[in-house]
Amino acid sequence: MVTQVRHPIWLPAVKQAGARTFATLYALESFTRATIASVVPIQAYELLQNKQGVSLLYTLVALIGLSATLFMPMLISRFSRRWIYTTGVVLLALGSLLFMTHSLPGQMLGMLARVMGASALAITLNLYIMDHIRKTEIMQAESLRMAWSMMAWTGGPTLGVFLYTHYGIVATHAVVLAFATALLITFWYFRLGDNPLISPGKTRAANPLKNIGRFVSQPRLRLAWVIAFGRSCFWTTFFVYGPILMVVTGEGELAGGLLVSAGNALLFAAISWGRAGRRFGARNVMAFAFLAMSAALFAAGLGGENLPLMTGGFLLLGALFAVALDALGSTAFMRAVRTYERPQMTAVYRTYLDFSELLPPLVYSVVLSFFGLGAVFCTLGVFTVFCGLLTWRYLPKSM
Template structure:
């Protein structure tokens, strides 16, 4: 018949996006990032040969990345989410190509590309999740997403250090490029950008400073940011200063990778933390997690460089509680943000990650001028205790 239309057979084969879709994308992204999570700080330390200077380098990169994050809604409005996501994947690959130069400029710009790529991926993926996952299902979906990434964050750091020490810099960062290509192919296979329901709105993009003011004016968004910032400060410290602790105390680079991998292996507990949150309430579990994390960090700080392996054990206890906040923390934001403000507020919310990579190294660079590495963990433990009190005091019981 003239009116009959033949469609390609494979188009209907892609199921509507759901929790498993985003878990798959996040798992591939995690492989691309985790495989050099321990290599980047070690490589920076090799180039600079100074713990304090490494902290300052991380501070500079995070500050520039923060600026890029705040302008992300304008870029999304101009180029659409799928192209921003694609650019984010490309930046991960470009970052590794820059790392291959093993030079200070290559290290700095590689770290910057990595930070900006992670920012683009996090913001666009969160927008897709909020479009496709019901608010009542977010806690379960986020738990699945964290748990699915466990393999990447468990094996990735150790694999990266192993490849770095055994086969060199080109093979190590070549793995990142391979995973970035796989992620890009998978993303376009799901065709998330082709769905008219999730295209960016036609409202004019707001000034980034105005977005910040609007965000700060909403108490529940402020609280969600504090929760995310507190747990992200832990992971930043764990990823950077855990491997450095192992190197400067003579345990070796591989020990640093094993420490990070062991901490990430605890991501399997995200499923159980999610169940605990649904049974006992997210507020109770998150406040408990902050308290447990603080205690573990204070104990790690007391041991410091004297007993590095014992310090590593306490850091792993802290990681277990941080996983609870990974599984439940974003729920506070996703349930509070208004639909028409999602792109703008998500970009401001995402600054927790940039600032967690900016402020702690800046503070630690001052602390390290007077004390050893143990003081870094004590400082963080005091801060996470404050985050726990704020969570218990102000997060609604209905969470």
């Protein structure tokens, strides 16, 4: 009949996923994680009242988190990416709810939920990026993604510690819940993988366990992993032991948050380091950055707990050189990985992050049994010297 008209249902138009889509998601995710980046180690220290205990706690959590990372692609292939991504956001929110209990079991489970959530988000987002961004545009997209996250990692740690010291634990983690909610709403608004306007992804998530042997058999991939592992070890040490240094020396929790925020603010130097890499060669700049970082770490180790402000200053100097490795380090992997192996090798390559959260606290727990916090920075300095020499010796001059 003429009167039986079926009117169209108008839905908001969603553009094809692009660089801004993933930059937006990553920025919101960064706010969700960065806000309590300095609060989590401070909470752990308040509960344990022992620096060695904090190291052992981080080691245990990282060990379990590594297992989750290795098996994440299997879960993605079984349950689809959008649900794994959603679960990752929910885990970040659940972690903050557990932190609110301010108990040792809640702290451990909260840290574990946070690690597993970050792993789920990182792997699924990388798969989305590889499916929707052309290879020739990945570098530009990644630069945009990092740029949009700078504000979160610069202001987030200080904001979190300020809320924690002035308004308490509930207010701090309530902000995380708000960012997590915004992230989840934004993700489903983009309808990645569901919206018919967006072509389904073509990359199948593989089990990283089947690709470890292939990764290890390629020397340049091994070197790229060591470079990434070395710089990530610095950031893990900086984020965890920088705030603890400020607390145990009486400088205060807010000073710890300001230290981490100042270190993250140096990410703005990434553009300058990129230009230096193009002019002098990535190999030369990365080797120099490792060795200069080592010198700063040794100086921080000498200052130790006796001169906390000087120690913090040298840690910030080390962070400046770590930014150079952030800007150039991934080049070693991207130029070495074969195109047809990129998804599989990327899954294995990302384990550098889990190992950097697992091994340093384990080593530091032994070091702290005999020495003070200054020895932690000296220990890391020895390893970064090794990374610098390895980079200079084996990274191709054409880099």
